[in-house]
Amino acid sequence: MKDITKLIHQYLRHDKKFPHVWCPGCGNGIVLGALIRAIDHLEYSKDEIVLVSGIGCSGRMSVYVDFNTLHTTHGRALTFATGIKMAKPDLKVIVIMGDGDALAIGGNHFIHAARRNINLTALIINNSIFGMTGGQHSPATPYGKMATTTALYNIEPAFNIAELAVTAGAVFVARGTAYHADLLHKLIEKALHKNGFSLLEIITQCPTFYGRKNRMGTAVEMMEWQRDSAVPVEKWEGLSPEEREGKFSIGVLMDKEAPGFLEEYEKVKAQAKRIASLNATEKGDHGSQI
Numbered sequence: 001m002k003d004i005t006k007l008i009h010q011y012l013r014h015d016k017k018f019p020h021v022w023c024p025g026c027g028n029g030i031v032l033g034a035l036i037r038a039i040d041h042l043e044y045s046k047d048e049i050v051l052v053s054g055i056g057c058s059g060r061m062s063v064y065v066d067f068n069t070l071h072t073t074h075g076r077a078l079t080f081a082t083g084i085k086m087a088k089p090d091l092k093v094i095v096i097m098g099d100g101d102a103l104a105i106g107g108n109h110f111i112h113a114a115r116r117n118i119n120l121t122a123l124i125i126n127n128s129i130f131g132m133t134g135g136q137h138s139p140a141t142p143y144g145k146m147a148t149t150t151a152l153y154n155i156e157p158a159f160n161i162a163e164l165a166v167t168a169g170a171v172f173v174a175r176g177t178a179y180h181a182d183l184l185h186k187l188i189e190k191a192l193h194k195n196g197f198s199l200l201e202i203i204t205q206c207p208t209f210y211g212r213k214n215r216m217g218t219a220v221e222m223m224e225w226q227r228d229s230a231v232p233v234e235k236w237e238g239l240s241p242e243e244r245e246g247k248f249s250i251g252v253l254m255d256k257e258a259p260g261f262l263e264e265y266e267k268v269k270a271q272a273k274r275i276a277s278l279n280a281t282e283k284g285d286h287g288s289q290i
Helices: 003-010 028-041 058-064 077-087 099-105 107-116 161-168 181-193 207-213 219-229 261-289
Strands: 049-053 068-071 092-098 121-126 172-177 198-203 230-232 248-255
Touching: 003 028, 028 058, 028 121, 028 181, 049 058, 049 077, 058 068, 058 092, 068 077, 077 092, 077 099, 077 107, 077 261, 092 099, 099 107, 099 121, 099 161, 107 161, 121 181, 161 172, 161 198, 161 248, 172 181, 172 219, 181 198, 181 248, 207 219, 219 230
Parallel strands: 049 068, 049 092, 092 121, 121 198, 172 198, 230 248
Antiparallel strands: 172 248
8 A cells, every 4th residue: 555545544534424425536535645644743632623514415524534523504604713713822723615605695694704814724626516405506616517407508607615715814825736746745845834814726637527518528537627728826927818718726825824713712811701700899989989
């Protein structure tokens, strides 16, 4: 068994739900491997990690790994994760969502988690479709593409997930693909290192629904499309609008500092204690005068 396979097996729950439910050619396994390599390289213990997932193909990821895990309701992964982080701020809380889970039902939670800048690492696996429920179009399905719910073509423009995160206030935003597996685990490491709300969009292939509906070929051909369409962000900046057409940037798109929700919350708690102590003192003085 190769070393990388041994490493991945070290972090799996071997008595849980194997073989997995993902379709042949799905990119979720590549993302899971990258996540495990990042956690192992950063030397987090299994007990330090909490992996929270929503509903959908990516939501099954929390079932397979031997961390503290929570498989939550649709669109609510970030809300559960926020509660965990508030109660146990020392834990490293990672949230796995699909594009439909994070941006449709979970869209409101997504923008407010980014705005609050709570210290979570959110990974959105973007395969441009609702995969587990049969291939319905999602907020990330590009205009003009096919899905089971857009019989002719999708008439809605797609969210740009990374731009949405930047606008909402995330302090770290990056984009990777399943094809660029080595870059992917390095981006996950950077996201895990960041203090604040970090967002990594991961473009993957769904050959069963999205690829078949849009005649994109096999899983290998869909990954070749990722290879040919992705442009490192350093090169992206120098491209004209015409040269950017049909392509997307990968790498770290935003990395800044801003006050974090947990730190601000601790300040409010300290201020509340001071006020309560002052009020108690004043009541005590008033009582002695009586």
